[in-house]
Amino acid sequence: MKPSIVVLGAGFGGLELSSILSDALGERLDLTLIDQSDSFVFGYSKLDVMFGRETPDAVRVPYRHIAKPGVTFRRETITAIDPEARRVTTDAGTYDADVLVVALGADYDMGATPGLSEGGNEFYTVAGAERLRDVLPAFSSGRAIVGVTSTPFKCPPAPSEAALLLHDYLKARGVRDACEISLVMPFGAPVPPSPETSQALLEAFRERNVTWVPNRLVRALDPGRRVAILDDDSEMPYDLFLGIPKHRVPDVVAASGMTEGGWVPVNPLTLETRFPGVYAVGDVTSVGTPKAGVFSEGAARVVADEIVAAIERGEQPPGYDGRGFCYIEFGAGRVGSVEVQFLSGQPPTGRYYGASLALAVEKKEFGASRRARWFGLNGAC
Numbered sequence: 001m002k003p004s005i006v007v008l009g010a011g012f013g014g015l016e017l018s019s020i021l022s023d024a025l026g027e028r029l030d031l032t033l034i035d036q037s038d039s040f041v042f043g044y045s046k047l048d049v050m051f052g053r054e055t056p057d058a059v060r061v062p063y064r065h066i067a068k069p070g071v072t073f074r075r076e077t078i079t080a081i082d083p084e085a086r087r088v089t090t091d092a093g094t095y096d097a098d099v100l101v102v103a104l105g106a107d108y109d110m111g112a113t114p115g116l117s118e119g120g121n122e123f124y125t126v127a128g129a130e131r132l133r134d135v136l137p138a139f140s141s142g143r144a145i146v147g148v149t150s151t152p153f154k155c156p157p158a159p160s161e162a163a164l165l166l167h168d169y170l171k172a173r174g175v176r177d178a179c180e181i182s183l184v185m186p187f188g189a190p191v192p193p194s195p196e197t198s199q200a201l202l203e204a205f206r207e208r209n210v211t212w213v214p215n216r217l218v219r220a221l222d223p224g225r226r227v228a229i230l231d232d233d234s235e236m237p238y239d240l241f242l243g244i245p246k247h248r249v250p251d252v253v254a255a256s257g258m259t260e261g262g263w264v265p266v267n268p269l270t271l272e273t274r275f276p277g278v279y280a281v282g283d284v285t286s287v288g289t290p291k292a293g294v295f296s297e298g299a300a301r302v303v304a305d306e307i308v309a310a311i312e313r314g315e316q317p318p319g320y321d322g323r324g325f326c327y328i329e330f331g332a333g334r335v336g337s338v339e340v341q342f343l344s345g346q347p348p349t350g351r352y353y354g355a356s357l358a359l360a361v362e363k364k365e366f367g368a369s370r371r372a373r374w375f376g377l378n379g380a381c
Helices: 012-028 045-050 126-138 158-172 195-207 293-312 357-375
Strands: 004-008 030-035 071-075 078-082 087-090 094-096 099-102 107-109 142-148 179-184 210-213 218-222 227-230 235-237 240-244 246-248 278-280 323-331 334-341 349-356
Touching (some): 045 158, 126 240, 142 235, 323 357
Parallel strands (some): 004 030, 030 071, 099 278
């Protein structure tokens, strides 16, 4: 009989895992991929929506395009996960798995930061980016703050990108001189594992008159007084607040008994949880890599190799090395890149590739290659 594999979540991790297993096993595969959404969106596309470079519909890739041998996509809401029985309950039925993979990502808790919902904005969801697309045209003078409210958070370079792209947006409208931009982050450097990348970003901030506020979190907003309250009780006035909300595991994962310290612990080499036959990849875990799509993708490759080796009775594959890279928007159409390795047994190290128009093209090709591999679609996203 075909082993039954159930994958929860069709983000970077779930899509990469399903594609690799389909390519390796074909019709010998019985994989059910479950997600409550009807489409996939690259995280970086939310900045495109926010600044009016793309429409929300243009950045969505419908899951109906998935046509992989051995893979069945189900658009359903997961209501319960029993990791001991490897059983998943949805609003449409129940699934029993020989292998269960949890790739449900991280949710956002706007209510965890007082005043954020009432007095601020977020750009980490498509809906939030779409709202900001309509808010930004009315901002022509005053103080703008891009602020992180909690750690860990997805795509650590994203706040820096938002500040630099906001500079470009205001400059194009001819109102940049009437506006101040500040960036509040909990790190001493924008990208701590890569001093070169951090130095390049700090220089970009200086050139664009973006105020860098390191080693601080935004603890609360006071919408009445229009001030952001930092974790040292200092205050920063604002007219526009672009926030990165607190991240947490989805409620159904929290209720499953799989979490410790708020996230799902896994074997850092195999990505297996303490429950036999149950793996977790990506943002839902505490594996020790950044919460970013390419790291979810890398973890998915490891789990795919584990599953194929078990089915084919092959050799145990090498473990997860925590290697990944991120593209970074510097504005003016230029994109940089940083490659980082986290799980080598040494402190994380990063290699920086300077911002260029060529890397902007490479970033588009990155999106196009995933669309082709996961969905069988051609063209850039």
